Amino acid sequence: MQRFGLGAVLALIGAGVGLGATGAAADGRLEARYRLSLGGLELGRAAYLLEVDDKAYVASGSARLTGVVQAVSSGKGAAGARGAIDRGTLQPRSFAMEAESDRKNEAIRLVMSGAAVTDMSVEPPVLPALDRVPVTEKDKRNIFDPMTATLIMVPGTDNPLSAKACGRTLSIFDGRQRYDIELIFDRMDNVKAEKGYAGPAVVCRIAYRPVAGHKPDRKSVKYMMNNKDMFVWLAPVAGTRMLVPFRAQVATLLGVAELEAQSFITEPTVGRKAAASTTGQ
Incomplete structure (x- = not known):
C-alpha cells in the first residue's frame, strides 16, 4: 500500500504546526x-x-484496522504529545508513537525543547542507505512533531474559521x-458529524x-510530491482559537484515502473549571 498516502491521513490526527495566537488560548x-477508508x-x-488551556496542551490518538482488511492483516497504533503554550505559541515537549502490525512493531519517542529535538529513540532504527x-x-x-501539527492556532481576534487558518x-x-x-486555502465548507459538531470548516x-x-527516487515519494x-477540513475546538x-482526503496509488469524523464532541472548559474550584472551597 502506498505508505505516505495513508500515513499522511493518520498524521493529520496524530498517528505536523501551531501558529502563535495573540493572547491566551x-x-x-x-x-x-x-x-478511515480507501476507495x-x-x-x-x-x-x-x-x-488545552492557556498554559499547556495534551493530545493523544489511537487507530486500528477494521473490516475486511482485518481478516488478512492486523494493525493498531497509538500516539501522544504534550507541550506548553507560552505567549500564544505552541512549544512541544514530548511525542511518542507505537504501532503494531503483522510485519513489524515500531516505537518512536522524541523529547523537545525550544522547537528542537534534544533526545530521541527510534525502533527499529533507521539504517543508512546510499x-x-x-x-x-x-x-x-x-520543527514540530506530527501530533502538535494537528493543532492550528489562528492569530488575532477575527473569526479563526477563515482563510488565515x-x-x-x-x-x-x-x-x-x-x-x-x-497548507493553502481552498474554500469554506459545512460539515456534520453523526454526533457532536455541525457547522463551518x-x-x-x-x-x-x-x-x-526519504528516498528521492522512490515512486511513492515522487507521486506524493x-x-x-x-x-484537510479544519473545525474549531470550543473555547479556544484552535482548529x-x-x-482529510488524500489521493493514493490505490485510490482515495479518507479520514472523517463520525463523532466530534467539543466544549469549553473554563466555566467548568471555575465552577469546580468554587465548589471545592
Whole structure:
C-alpha cells in the first residue's frame, strides 16, 4: 500500500504546526472518533483526544484496522504529545508513537525543547542507505512533531474559521523523516458529524515537500510530491482559537484515502473549571 498516502491521513490526527495566537488560548476539550477508508471501503477506526488551556496542551490518538482488511492483516497504533503554550505559541515537549502490525512493531519517542529535538529513540532504527537523504542535526531544529501539527492556532481576534487558518507551512520531524506540509486555502465548507459538531470548516489544500530521511527516487515519494489531490477540513475546538482536522482526503496509488469524523464532541472548559474550584472551597 502506498505508505505516505495513508500515513499522511493518520498524521493529520496524530498517528505536523501551531501558529502563535495573540493572547491566551483559553480552555477547551475535544473528543473525536474517525473512520478511515480507501476507495469507499472501510480500513480502520481512529480516536483523538485533546485538552488545552492557556498554559499547556495534551493530545493523544489511537487507530486500528477494521473490516475486511482485518481478516488478512492486523494493525493498531497509538500516539501522544504534550507541550506548553507560552505567549500564544505552541512549544512541544514530548511525542511518542507505537504501532503494531503483522510485519513489524515500531516505537518512536522524541523529547523537545525550544522547537528542537534534544533526545530521541527510534525502533527499529533507521539504517543508512546510499539512496536515502540523511537526516542532520539541523533537520531536527525548528520543527514540530506530527501530533502538535494537528493543532492550528489562528492569530488575532477575527473569526479563526477563515482563510488565515491555511496559508502556512508545517515543518515536521517524525523521528524518521523531516518534511514540510504546506497548507493553502481552498474554500469554506459545512460539515456534520453523526454526533457532536455541525457547522463551518476551513478547507486547505495540502502540498508535501520532503526534506530529509526519504528516498528521492522512490515512486511513492515522487507521486506524493506531485499530488494535487490532498485536502484537510479544519473545525474549531470550543473555547479556544484552535482548529483541528475534521476530515482529510488524500489521493493514493490505490485510490482515495479518507479520514472523517463520525463523532466530534467539543466544549469549553473554563466555566467548568471555575465552577469546580468554587465548589471545592
